Amino acid sequence: GAGVSQTPSNKVTEKGKYVELRCDPISGHTALYWYRQSLGQGPEFLIYFQGTGAADDSGLPNDRFFAVRPEGSVSTLKIQRTERGDSAVYLCASSLAVGGAEQFFGPGTRLTVL
Amino acid sequence: SQQGEEDPQALSIQEGENATMNCSYKTSINNLQWYRQNSGRGLVHLILIRSNEREKHSGRLRVTLDTSKKSSSLLITASRAADTASYFCATEGNAGNMLTFGGGTRLMVKP
Numbered sequence: 001g002a003g004v005s006q007t008p009s010n011k012v013t014e015k016g017k018y019v020e021l022r023c024d025p026i027s028g029h030t031a032l033y034w035y036r037q038s039l040g041q042g043p044e045f046l047i048y049f050q051g052t053g054a055a056d057d058s059g060l061p062n063d064r065f066f067a068v069r070p071e072g073s074v075s076t077l078k079i080q081r082t083e084r085g086d087s088a089v090y091l092c093a094s095s096l097a098v099g100g101a102e103q104f105f106g107p108g109t110r111l112t113v114l
Numbered sequence: 115s116q117q118g119e120e121d122p123q124a125l126s127i128q129e130g131e132n133a134t135m136n137c138s139y140k141t142s143i144n145n146l147q148w149y150r151q152n153s154g155r156g157l158v159h160l161i162l163i164r165s166n167e168r169e170k171h172s173g174r175l176r177v178t179l180d181t182s183k184k185s186s187s188l189l190i191t192a193s194r195a196a197d198t199a200s201y202f203c204a205t206e207g208n209a210g211n212m213l214t215f216g217g218g219t220r221l222m223v224k225p
Binding site: 023031033040041042043044045048056057059071089091093098099100102103104105106107108 | 139144145147149152157158159162164202204206211212213214215216217218
């Protein structure tokens with residue numbers, strides 16, 4: 001029984017570089033969510049997918065952030081021109097149903113921008 | 115931005131004691147969920163309480179919800195050292211399906 005997996009577990013990059021973070025949701029889960037968590041704070045919503053389409057991307061901080069889910073399963077969060085302030089743990093979650101359902105979280109990717 | 119606040123921010127108790135954490139939120143909700151997080155990584159779902167429910171139990175956990183006060187509490191009875199973790203409440207709003215988290219309570223249970 002595989003849970004949500006995320007790769008890489010840690011990513012160190014330099015300011016200005018491009019990074020991709022991958023999320024493999026639980027098989028059959030329709031909804032997929034991305035959150036960002038800074039040290040000592042609760043996770044903050046970034047974007048969520050229902051199937052292949054982004055149903056709500058209101059949490060993306062700016063246009064350097066973009067996410068895709070082309071086949072309705074794996075999702076990639078893409079960050080262009082990274083800044084030091086992007087350093088955080090990026091969490092992915094999936095749920096069987098949209099709304100009113102438990103979200104299952106992956107272990108996260110810790111992104112450090114030097 | 116965080117939906118609500120959790121109180122206390124940190125709590126230290128002895129094994130066997132009960133731990134109570136409170137959560138307040140600001141807007142109307144469909145449900146409220148409690149999650150646990152160890153070592154700042156993946157969150158584990160503990161319990162979901164719907165807006166029309168007032169109390170829910172799961173093992174040693176008891177959650178209450180007061181929608182008139184926009185607040186919830188999580189009670190862990192007979193705590194164990196293994197309960198040491200950060201606990202977050204998260205609300206699912208009427209308009210969307212994403213969760214809005216509070217700042218968390220860091221619980222330490224001393225053996």
